[in-house]
Structure formats: structure tokens, C-alpha cells
Amino acid sequence: MELRHLRYFSVLAEELHFGRAARRLSISQPPLSVAIRQLEDNVGARLFERNSKEVRLTPAGEALRLSARRVLLQAEEAAIEARDVALGSAGRLRIGFVGAMLYRGLPQALRAFQAKHPAVRITLSELNSGVQITELLNDRLDLGFAHTRRVPPELQHRLLLSEPFVACLPAGHALARKRVLAPEDLREQPFVLFSREASPDYHERILSICADAGFLPEVRHEVRHWLAVVSLVSQGMGVALVPQAMRHSALRGAVFRPLDRVVAQSEAYGIWRAGPNNVLVERLLQGVADSLSAAAVESQA
Numbered sequence: 001m002e003l004r005h006l007r008y009f010s011v012l013a014e015e016l017h018f019g020r021a022a023r024r025l026s027i028s029q030p031p032l033s034v035a036i037r038q039l040e041d042n043v044g045a046r047l048f049e050r051n052s053k054e055v056r057l058t059p060a061g062e063a064l065r066l067s068a069r070r071v072l073l074q075a076e077e078a079a080i081e082a083r084d085v086a087l088g089s090a091g092r093l094r095i096g097f098v099g100a101m102l103y104r105g106l107p108q109a110l111r112a113f114q115a116k117h118p119a120v121r122i123t124l125s126e127l128n129s130g131v132q133i134t135e136l137l138n139d140r141l142d143l144g145f146a147h148t149r150r151v152p153p154e155l156q157h158r159l160l161l162s163e164p165f166v167a168c169l170p171a172g173h174a175l176a177r178k179r180v181l182a183p184e185d186l187r188e189q190p191f192v193l194f195s196r197e198a199s200p201d202y203h204e205r206i207l208s209i210c211a212d213a214g215f216l217p218e219v220r221h222e223v224r225h226w227l228a229v230v231s232l233v234s235q236g237m238g239v240a241l242v243p244q245a246m247r248h249s250a251l252r253g254a255v256f257r258p259l260d261r262v263v264a265q266s267e268a269y270g271i272w273r274a275g276p277n278n279v280l281v282e283r284l285l286q287g288v289a290d291s292l293s294a295a296a297v298e299s300q301a
Contacts, residue, residue, distance in 0.1 A: 005042070006039070006071055007072060009047065012032065012048070013057055013068075016054070017055060018050075047061035093143060095124050096125050097132075098126070098129060098145060098268075100147075100246060103247075103249060104161060104291075105294060108291050110124075112287055127144075128146075129146035130148075130199070132144035133271065137152065137154060137155070139273070144270070144272070145288070148201045148269065150201065154273065154274055155272065156274045157269045158270045158289075160268045160270050160288060160292050161292040162268075163267075164244050164262065165244070165263060167186065167259060168254055169255050169256075170255075171234075175189075176255045178257065180257060180258055182260045191240060192237060193229075194206065194223070205266075208264055210241075212263065220237065221237060226242060226246055230254050234252065236253075244266070
């Protein structure tokens, strides 16, 4: 059964006159008659009673009339939705993010994007970098914001932000009295560390900062989220090296101090599936990149 046949049928069901229906459809009468016969053959029932004086719907035709109207309306709505998605004015975005993105301007970027694209449905999932990669590969996410650029060839990535690490200390700690710290000042201090399982990149990066300063940290606790790192530090459970953006977490009991020299940077990446361009993904990525840049400038002020 073709949509063309249903459209011809619906117009004829309204006009109940082959000549008028053909004119509305901008075709001649013979192709209309052929299409109606083909539809009747497909349905297996007569849809119209016709003679030299009138055309009438049969009970089968009456039953088909309402269903045909619904199908044609759904087809039109589907075409409009497809066009809107192609133009980037509607659709759905499934987004994964690491927790630190909440302090890097991601919420502001999402609000701005949603204001410009109110018909786009956005769903958010807080996931570590490794899980985001798995979800992207299995087509359960459209876009991820992660801490790694080590992705399989099926995915693409874009560096969105590079920022320094800072020391995170309990507010009453002796080192908190210093305005600037050297990484080696943290020697002999118990560390709260980002889990290797949650983010191998961050775990190795922090260990490398310590190694470059001539020591290996005494790791007391490993957690899966940056907010958990800062929270444990605020409770006096150790010290940590965290991305600069975590200064905005505003957890009472934690203080942040810059390091006296440039060390390995904390990086945020956008990750998405390789393939045909997705207008919505491209627009949101650019919006987030702009927002993160602005947040980074503000953070350094």
C-alpha cells in the first residue's frame, strides 16, 4: 500500500467525484481510477460504489477513510520532523558528562542552547569517561564530555578546555596558610585520588605531577567523582590535586591554592560518533566550547 494511493483515496472520499478529485490532485482521471483499483486490490475489498450518477463509499471505504487520514497526517508530521532535525531546529540529544563539567560552564551552555532550540529534547547522564565511550559506541549517547582523547576510531574528539591543576586542602591545614604551593610541598601528605578505573588519564596525570616533583603520593582514598575528592578533602581526609574549575564547587572546609609552576593540564574533550554530520551536535559543541572558554577566563581572573 503506497502513500500515493491513500492520498488519492482520501481526496476522492471527500469529493465523491472522480473529475473533481483528479483536478485537486493535478492529474487526469484515468490514473486516479487505476490507483483506486490498485488500492482495492491491495485491501481486498471494494472501497467505492460507482455508477453513472454517483460515487459512494462502501462500509470498507468508510472504515479506511479515517485510518487513511491518520496515516497521511503521521507521514506529514514525520517529514516535518525529519526536515527540522536536518535543519537543527528539532530532535533529541543524549549527553554524557563528567561531574567537573558542571563547574566549567556546561549548565550555562545548555541553557543558552535550549533557549535557541526549544524543540530539542536534551537528556543528561553523569558518567565517567570510560562509560561514555562505551555508551557512544553502542549508540546510547549522541555526545559526551570527557577527560580523555584516547578513543577508538569509531569516535571523534575535540579539545574544549585545558586548565591547570590546583592543590585542594582542608581549610585548617598548615599548608593552607601559603598563597602558592609547589607540588613538592605535598610530599608526605595523605592523598585523595581520582580512581584509575573511573579515569585512567586523570589518575596517571596526577601521579606524574607528583613523580616530577620527586615523590609518590601516599594514596589513602580513591573515588570516582571530583566532587567526592573535594568533599573528602573538606572533611580533613587528605589533600588532592584537582582541576582549577573545582574551585567553584564551594564546599565549606576546602580551600584551593595555585601551584608555582606549570604542570600537566586538566583537559576536557567533546566526543561523538564519527559519520555524517549532526547539526545539533555541532551547534552544541560550539556553544559549550565558547562557554568553557569564558568560564576559564573568569576562573583565572
